[in-house]
Amino acid sequence: MKRLNLLGLVIGAAILFSGCAKEDFSPPGSDPADQATPSLKAAKKATSFTGVCIPTDIPGDPGILKPLPNGKALLRGFMSVWYDDATDPLVTGQTTWYAKEKDEADGSFTYWGKAELLVDEDLGKWDMSWKGNGGPVLNEAGDVIGLDLVAYVVGQGKEGAVKGLVAKWTYTMHWDFAVPETFVYNITGSYH
Numbered sequence: 001m002k003r004l005n006l007l008g009l010v011i012g013a014a015i016l017f018s019g020c021a022k023e024d025f026s027p028p029g030s031d032p033a034d035q036a037t038p039s040l041k042a043a044k045k046a047t048s049f050t051g052v053c054i055p056t057d058i059p060g061d062p063g064i065l066k067p068l069p070n071g072k073a074l075l076r077g078f079m080s081v082w083y084d085d086a087t088d089p090l091v092t093g094q095t096t097w098y099a100k101e102k103d104e105a106d107g108s109f110t111y112w113g114k115a116e117l118l119v120d121e122d123l124g125k126w127d128m129s130w131k132g133n134g135g136p137v138l139n140e141a142g143d144v145i146g147l148d149l150v151a152y153v154v155g156q157g158k159e160g161a162v163k164g165l166v167a168k169w170t171y172t173m174h175w176d177f178a179v180p181e182t183f184v185y186n187i188t189g190s191y192h
Contacts, residue, residue: 003056004191009175010050013128013146017170017173018072018178023137024165026041026167027038035069037138038108045090045108045192046191046192047090047190047191047192048188048189048190048191049086049087049088049091049187049188049189049190049191050086050087050186050187050188051084051085051086051087051091051092051186051188052084052085052184052185052186052189052190053082053083053084053085053171053184053186054082054083054185054189055080055081055082055086055183055184056081056082056083056094058081060075060078060079060080060081061077061078061079061080063075063076063078063079063084063099063159064066064076064077067101067186070105071105072101072102072103072104072105073103073153074096074100074101074102074103075099075100075101075102075111075138076087076100077099078097078098078099078100078113079096079098079099080095080096080097080099080160080183081095081096081097082094082095082172083095084095084117088118089119089120089123090117090123090124090161090162090165091117091126091167091189091191092119092120093117093118093119093120093123094100094117095107095115095117095128096115096116096118096152097111097113097115097130098113098114098115099111100112100113104137105135106135106189108133108134108135108136109131109133109134110131111128111131111132111134111151113129113130114127114128114129114130115128115130115153116128117155119160119161119162122160123160123161123162124157124158124159124160124161124162124163125157125158125159125162126155126156126157126158126162126167127154127155127158127177128153128155128156128162128169129153129154130151130152130154130171130186131152132149132151132152132171133149133150134147134148134149134150135147135148136181137174137175137176143180144177145176145177146175146177146178146182147173147175147184148173148174149171149172149173149185150170150173151169151170151172151185152168152169152170153167153168153169153170153189154166154167154168155167155168155169155191157191158177162191164190165191165192166191167188167189167190167191167192168189168190168191169187169188170188170189171185171186171187172185173185173186174184
């Protein structure tokens with residue numbers, strides 16, 4: 001009987017205290033509508049940017065292409081170094097890309113991996129994860145004359161002025177093999 005009374009007391013206390021909620025303190029005369037949550041503050045402070053990502057002359061690693069029995073192929077160990085020239089200094093600098101790629105029999109592919117952006121002037125470092133896809137551009141005769149590529153990137157600021165920031169980038173390329181200047185990614189994105 002004592003155990004049932006104790007159990008009833010514990011359940012009653014749990015019900016009583018579950019109705020209590022922590023109230024944030026507001027100074028007298030302040031308007032609660034003026035108090036934004038951290039996520040709303042971050043949304044208000046989002047900074048957009050654009051730019052281009054161009055290859056550097058720093059040697060990369062072409063990786064190893066392994067043919068698969070179904071006519072597809074898998075690329076592993078690919079690494080390349082590019083330069084992101086953006087309208088915002090906090091997302092401008094050298095990017096090193098580590099990639100895996102799955103090639104389809106029709107020439108299209110998906111690719112994914114990790115990257116890091118070392119911001120110019122030692123302003124910091126972004127750690128990035130990404131995924132994308134691409135495919136051949138054909139002429140009227142059915143010959144491959146270029147590639148269309150897109151990559152979606154999410155980054156975390158890890159050091160310096162970007163530490164604690166979160167960013168999203170979209171990299172797109174329309175590479176015409178006959179025009180070397182088109183071997184460049186166009187960048188759009190934002191961070192907060």
